[in-house]
Amino acid sequence: MEGVKHIMQRSENLVSKIEVRGTTRVCGLIGNPVEHTMSPLIHNTLAVRKGIDMVYVPFMVQNDQVSEAIKGAYALNVLGMNVTVPHKSAVISDLVSIDSLAQNIGAVNTLVREGNGFKGYNTDMSGLKRAMASDGILISDSDVIILGAGGAARAVAFLCATEKASSITILNRTLDKAEKIADEVNAVFGKECVKAMALEAYEQLPVKSYLAIQSTSVGLYPHHEEAVIMDVGFYKMVTKGFDLIYKPEETMFMKMVKKAGGQAYNGLKMLLYQGIDAFELWNHVPVDEDDALAVYQLLKENICV
Numbered sequence: 001m002e003g004v005k006h007i008m009q010r011s012e013n014l015v016s017k018i019e020v021r022g023t024t025r026v027c028g029l030i031g032n033p034v035e036h037t038m039s040p041l042i043h044n045t046l047a048v049r050k051g052i053d054m055v056y057v058p059f060m061v062q063n064d065q066v067s068e069a070i071k072g073a074y075a076l077n078v079l080g081m082n083v084t085v086p087h088k089s090a091v092i093s094d095l096v097s098i099d100s101l102a103q104n105i106g107a108v109n110t111l112v113r114e115g116n117g118f119k120g121y122n123t124d125m126s127g128l129k130r131a132m133a134s135d136g137i138l139i140s141d142s143d144v145i146i147l148g149a150g151g152a153a154r155a156v157a158f159l160c161a162t163e164k165a166s167s168i169t170i171l172n173r174t175l176d177k178a179e180k181i182a183d184e185v186n187a188v189f190g191k192e193c194v195k196a197m198a199l200e201a202y203e204q205l206p207v208k209s210y211l212a213i214q215s216t217s218v219g220l221y222p223h224h225e226e227a228v229i230m231d232v233g234f235y236k237m238v239t240k241g242f243d244l245i246y247k248p249e250e251t252m253f254m255k256m257v258k259k260a261g262g263q264a265y266n267g268l269k270m271l272l273y274q275g276i277d278a279f280e281l282w283n284h285v286p287v288d289e290d291d292a293l294a295v296y297q298l299l300k301e302n303i304c305v
């Protein structure tokens, strides 16, 4: 609750710097719930810094009213929308077109206004790619291990296949779910680019230097002492570890990677760059490193509360 209050105060300070005029364009977020979102902080900060006549607001949309919300937003001349859980797949049937990565993943988090409706994108994944690149990690050069087979892991698997990772192995507690994702990705790409393994079978992985992308919910605050694999032996193969979780700032997975001598990163930059990619799509202005860093610092301050 304290955290929400803090974010609201930050947002109020920001909004006081935004002059809403007759020309001001509206962007927003639809989801259920939306109270904890940090997207207004990202977009209103960028709007102020870039001098863009835009304001960003959250909209709580009931699960059975997604269609009405999209049509209503278009009728109200809304410039663009972000979409969060649980509506990321439900919005697809209301779009006029969809980017190919988002289509493959089957989830959309950004809507961009076009002549006759909204086009859908998945900036969660373009944002992950950009976050990694900002830390010098190129998926295309990497042997990738994806831990988990939920919604986020599925998207990560499509991103890694799109980026032509050297190899992709999904490890999950429930093997069936990992196999289903591998089958889907392999069907789209017409070759066996993704392998599935049960989590406990990690000892059978070929010995290599891996990029491990932690895509389970294990280790999320307040469970900071948990990681999906606790064996140091596994982490000796992980040269770079990227945890999609950003709260706590340093997860147990990251601690284990570092302890074994690797480099580890959390998911806050992914959150940052999914927002920046959406902002750029809506406003057709590039966001430079200074602006990105300023927003990143604000996000860090708010995560720490």
Ligand code: NAP
Residues within 6 Å of the ligand: 124, 147, 148, 149, 150, 151, 152, 153, 172, 173, 174, 177, 215, 216, 217, 218, 220, 228, 244, 245, 246, 267, 268, 270, 271, 274
């Ligand atoms: P999800 O669909 O609920 O999937 C959860 C995954 O975690 C499944 O693979 C599940 O395995 C695994 N898991 C859960 N508890 C486990 C346990 N005790 N032992 C082993 N595996 C366990 O969640 P999601 O939407 O994919 O999200 C995953 C994480 O990514 C979340 O923490 C979320 O916060 C984070 N995320 C971050 C960003 C960002 O911007 N940084 C964006 C999206 C998501 P089973 O299949 O066996 O149940």
